[in-house]
Amino acid sequence: MDTGVDEMYEYDVVVIGAGPGGEAAALDAGLRGASTLVIEKDRRLGGTCLLRGCIPSKTLVKTAELLSEMRHAADFGITATAAPNWEGIVARKDKVVTGLTLGLNDLFKARKVTRLQGTARLLAPGKILVQGSHQYSGQALTVRAKQIILATGSATVLGTEVPGGDSPRVITSDEILDMDLTLRSLPTLPKSMVIIGGGIVGMEFASIFAAYGTKVTAVITSPRVLRNVDEEIARRFALLLKQAGVETLLKTSVQEFRDRGDHLDVVVQTEGSAEPRVVTCEYALYAKGRVPYTQGLGLDDLGIATQRGYITVDSHMRTNVPGIYAIGDAVPGHMLAHVASYEGEVAVDNILGHPREADYRAVPDCIFTIPEIASVGLTEAVAKEQGIPVRVTKFPFAALGRAQAIGEPHGLVKLVCHAEDRTVLGMQILGAHASDVIAEGTLAVQQRVTAEEIAHTMHAHPTMPEAVQETAIAQIFGSPLHVNMTTRG
Numbered sequence: 001m002d003t004g005v006d007e008m009y010e011y012d013v014v015v016i017g018a019g020p021g022g023e024a025a026a027l028d029a030g031l032r033g034a035s036t037l038v039i040e041k042d043r044r045l046g047g048t049c050l051l052r053g054c055i056p057s058k059t060l061v062k063t064a065e066l067l068s069e070m071r072h073a074a075d076f077g078i079t080a081t082a083a084p085n086w087e088g089i090v091a092r093k094d095k096v097v098t099g100l101t102l103g104l105n106d107l108f109k110a111r112k113v114t115r116l117q118g119t120a121r122l123l124a125p126g127k128i129l130v131q132g133s134h135q136y137s138g139q140a141l142t143v144r145a146k147q148i149i150l151a152t153g154s155a156t157v158l159g160t161e162v163p164g165g166d167s168p169r170v171i172t173s174d175e176i177l178d179m180d181l182t183l184r185s186l187p188t189l190p191k192s193m194v195i196i197g198g199g200i201v202g203m204e205f206a207s208i209f210a211a212y213g214t215k216v217t218a219v220i221t222s223p224r225v226l227r228n229v230d231e232e233i234a235r236r237f238a239l240l241l242k243q244a245g246v247e248t249l250l251k252t253s254v255q256e257f258r259d260r261g262d263h264l265d266v267v268v269q270t271e272g273s274a275e276p277r278v279v280t281c282e283y284a285l286y287a288k289g290r291v292p293y294t295q296g297l298g299l300d301d302l303g304i305a306t307q308r309g310y311i312t313v314d315s316h317m318r319t320n321v322p323g324i325y326a327i328g329d330a331v332p333g334h335m336l337a338h339v340a341s342y343e344g345e346v347a348v349d350n351i352l353g354h355p356r357e358a359d360y361r362a363v364p365d366c367i368f369t370i371p372e373i374a375s376v377g378l379t380e381a382v383a384k385e386q387g388i389p390v391r392v393t394k395f396p397f398a399a400l401g402r403a404q405a406i407g408e409p410h411g412l413v414k415l416v417c418h419a420e421d422r423t424v425l426g427m428q429i430l431g432a433h434a435s436d437v438i439a440e441g442t443l444a445v446q447q448r449v450t451a452e453e454i455a456h457t458m459h460a461h462p463t464m465p466e467a468v469q470e471t472a473i474a475q476i477f478g479s480p481l482h483v484n485m486t487t488r489g
Contacts, residue, residue, distance in 0.1 A: 005116050007141050011037045013351060014128060014145035016120045016297070019047020021328030021340030022151030023104065028348045030111030037129055037143060038113055039120045039205060046097075047153050048329075049337040052178040055100060057204060057229035059093040060369045065210035068370060075407060084212045086189035094179040116143070122298040125323045143455075147323050147351045150311060151344065152354035154329035155293045159196070159286035164257030169264040170284045173201055176221045190214055190282040194266045196254050197287035198225040200367050203241070206284055207370040210244045217247045217279050219254055219268050226367070228370060230379045230414065230428040237373060237430055244370070249279075292330045307332060315357040317347040325351070334363050362446035366435040371411055374438035377426030377445040380416050389419035393451075396468045397431045399483040402462040415441075415451065415471035422451040422475050433464045440468050451475035 013029040014020045018040035029036045044051055063084070071083035073107050108115055118133035119145075128143045154173040159165030168185070175185035193209055195202045198220030210216045218225070218241075225241070225248065226234040241248065253272035258265040266279045281464045292309045305312040311326040313319055319326050325347040328340030342358070349356040367373040397403035397411045411431025417424055427441030444454060454472035459465050470480035 005037065005114060005141070005143070005387060007143065009035075010126075010144040010146060011035045011038070011114075012146050013144055013149065013348070014039065014147075015149045015151055015344075016128070017047065017151035017153055017328070017330075018042070018045045018115070019151060019328065019340065020049045020337040021153070021344040022047070022149065023344075024115045024341035025149050025327065025344030025348050027107060027111050028345050029107075029351070030113040030366065032348070033353060034348075034352065036111075036113045037116060037145070038108070039116050039118060039128065039143070041117065041119045041132070043117060044101050045108070045115070046101055050097060050100055050104070052174045052181075054422075056093045056097050056177040057173070057208075058368055059096050060208050061204065062372070063089050063092070064208045065370060068211050069407070072407065078399075084189055089189075090179075093177070097179055102312075119296065121296060122148070122302050122304075122324070125302065125321055133188075134193060144161070144321075148325065148350075149317060149344065149347050150297065150319075150324065150326040150330055151328050151340065152293045152297065152330045154290040154335060156290055157286070157288045159257065159284070162254050162257060164259060165286065167257050167259035167264065169259055169282070169435050170257050170286055172286050173205070176205070176285070186283065192281040192283075193212075193217075194219060194264075194279050194281045194284040195287055196266075196284060197289070198222055198227065198248075198250075199287065199289060200226070201289075202285070202287035203237075203369050204367065206246050207243060207244065207368075210246050211370060212305075215281075216245070217249065217281065219252050221251065221253050223250055224251075226373070229367070229373060230375060230474045232414070233373060233375070233428050233430045235410070237369065237371075240371065241369075245445075249277075290329065290335055294330055297298065316350045316355070317343055317358060318350070333360065334365075336363070339363060359446075362442045364438050364442045366438065368435065371408065371431050372434035373428075373430050373470065374434035374441075375426070375428040376438055376442045377424070378416055379426055380414075383416055383425055388415050388425065390425065391417050391419045391422070391475055393417075393471045393480070395470035395474065395480050397464075397467060399470075399480075400462075400464065400467050402464050402466070403432065405462065406432065409457065413437070413467040413471050415468070415475060417451050417475050424449050424451060424454070427468070431464070437464050437468060440465055 012034035014037045015026045016039050018038050026036050026038045073080040104181050118130040119131045123129050131140045159170040175181050192215040195218045206216050218365045225238050252268050256267040267276050310332045311330050313326050313331050317325045327343035329335045346358045364376045380392050393415050398409040403409050414428040416426040424444040451472040459469040474480045
């Protein structure tokens, strides 16, 4: 059988995992002429991001946004009605994912990257055992590599850590998003849902299902939603979430799930309350974060250093064992697809003899709630904790022509600059197209741009990025040009 894999051949680069990090590393290595092999246990390429994360969830977000807009169609002079069709929503999600997966397959072929399906285990530096390969009818084979990149990603935290969490009505984002699981695990649009977790995944799904008309209750252990987000941004978003009909239970933990057959009782306990409360729903979404997926790799056998399950690496993405690199969710740091891709390129640069250190000063973080949230660099609170004198300026989208024209006046842009030289240290955004507008802030932080340089750069009108220019003007003159606001710093 011609599988394209030769056990006697030594590849320049072998990548374990074909998610955003592994796929970017493999394509980069292939583009630059290195013989490259990717080992992936899933039958499809793309990893969590493409198959059960970023991409499918954003198709659900778009549907939610469209439903929200159509419910306000009268405000735009349009008479229309709108109702969600769950099967149609799922079908579009699967179509988008399938198209992108096929495109990725074509890219692998174009870059001459060989793919091998199966699970990998490190036998020694430069030697990998692959088991369960369909190409080899399930037989094991050994692959040789000059350099190895571990890009195994992460897995969702399961609700089984809570009594009753093994109920089929307790699901994770995988069951909602993965095309192989969706219709089996969530056959119809639920009328009610409890979401456990106030982080990015939990809040994105709270926005999505609230827009679909589902009664959503969010159970959050922390004192506020999105505890790692700028406090003002998070507070403003929480108010909009309430307006969307989401009930938020703060300082509350889940004690037990009770499967009643046709529904689920979720027993929760709020801090300071004498008695627990029972919240009834059709499904509970357990969204308590992710953990690195590094089991079965043979890390201990090779003496590869780990910390709390994460693979320890240096700034070049090297592990403590020569010839073995690690990237993405498997290493400590930001669990973001674009960070994984970036780290994959850093690893390949170093492998191919172009020394490069990973630079995390400007990591954009986008949350696709309704409305969106995006940030980069330092928040005001973090800057002050570090003893950095800052000057903070804001501009509300309500004063922006483009925001009013598209009916999205909620939110603002915050600009955090050094108080002395006005160097941009960070930016936070709440509002429509925040995930796009943050690109200017990312470049500003990365290149150490000053507020004056932003203010003196022509911004197209009418656009959302004009709000960025207004915040920069406020850094110089104490107030934006088109609204009277005072500077804090």
